[in-house]
Amino acid sequence: MTQDELKKLVAQAAIDYVVPDTIIGVGTGSTANFFIDELAKIKHTIEGTVASSEASAARLKQHGIPVLDLNSVSEISVYIDGADEADPGLHLTKGGGGALTREKIVLAVAKQFVCIADESKKVAHLGKFPLPIEVIPMARSYVAREIVKRFGGEPVLREGFTTDNGNIILDVHGLTITDPVGLETELNQIVGVVTNGLFARRKADIFLCGGKNGVETLLAT
Numbered sequence: 135m136t137q138d139e140l141k142k143l144v145a146q147a148a149i150d151y152v153v154p155d156t157i158i159g160v161g162t163g164s165t166a167n168f169f170i171d172e173l174a175k176i177k178h179t180i181e182g183t184v185a186s187s188e189a190s191a192a193r194l195k196q197h198g199i200p201v202l203d204l205n206s207v208s209e210i211s212v213y214i215d216g217a218d219e220a221d222p223g224l225h226l227t228k229g230g231g232g233a234l235t236r237e238k239i240v241l242a243v244a245k246q247f248v249c250i251a252d253e254s255k256k257v258a259h260l261g262k263f264p265l266p267i268e269v270i271p272m273a274r275s276y277v278a279r280e281i282v283k284r285f286g287g288e289p290v291l292r293e294g295f296t297t298d299n300g301n302i303i304l305d306v307h308g309l310t311i312t313d314p315v316g317l318e319t320e321l322n323q324i325v326g327v328v329t330n331g332l333f334a335r336r337k338a339d340i341f342l343c344g345g346k347n348g349v350e351t352l353l354a355t
């Protein structure tokens with residue numbers, strides 16, 4: 135099976151976690167796109183969605199799926215999204231598509247987080263995938279220096295990219311991540327950091343992992 139076929143398989147499996155007559159949180163990226171296409175088939179069973187990016191909102195609307203403003207929503211039943219890396223404890227690295235901040239916000243409102251990805255995203259330890267950090271543009275150099283000083287690694291500006299919030303992304307290469315919860319918290323203490331791509335304090339509850347033997351359902355430990 136190709137990687138796209140595996141993404142489609144997990145997107146289809148995620149439909150089982152869509153709670154009828156509720157609002158669904160929708161992630162961003164190629165795997166989330168497959169989920170949006172599957173969600174379109176059952177759009178009449180849900181109240182609506184909240185999107186974690188302009189791109190996902192546009193795709194949802196193309197399918198005629200209602201997209202709500204998060205400020206008009208007090209409860210999201212489930213948040214469904216992909217990841218760049220997932221460790222055995224279901225701590226994740228996200229933000230390869232630059233949507234990390236809105237993803238974290240939508241997730242914060244959701245009761246359950248179902249992560250969908252192909253098996254290439256399953257790792258023993260987070261850190262091989264460069265850690266995305268959304269930064270207020272004027273703080274770029276300061277934040278980069280602070281990261282090197284406090285944590286090591288090599289922050290690289292994502293050239294030509296602006297987030298939906300008008301900010302920049304620093305991708306930090308070569309970080310040793312032994313304590314994802316601690317690192318997530320500490321990185322957010324640097325002034326100018328909007329958020330970082332570690333989803334560890336709030337991690338996935340369920341990981342639907344697509345591999346050659348089908349979809350494996352992993353639960354957070």
Ligand SMILES: O=C[C@H](O)[C@H](O)[C@H](O)COP(=O)(O)O
Nearest residue numbers: 163164165216229230231233
């Ligand atoms: O900002 C993007 C998101 O965090 C994505 O969910 C993540 O990068 C995974 O994307 P994909 O499904 O395309 O591998």
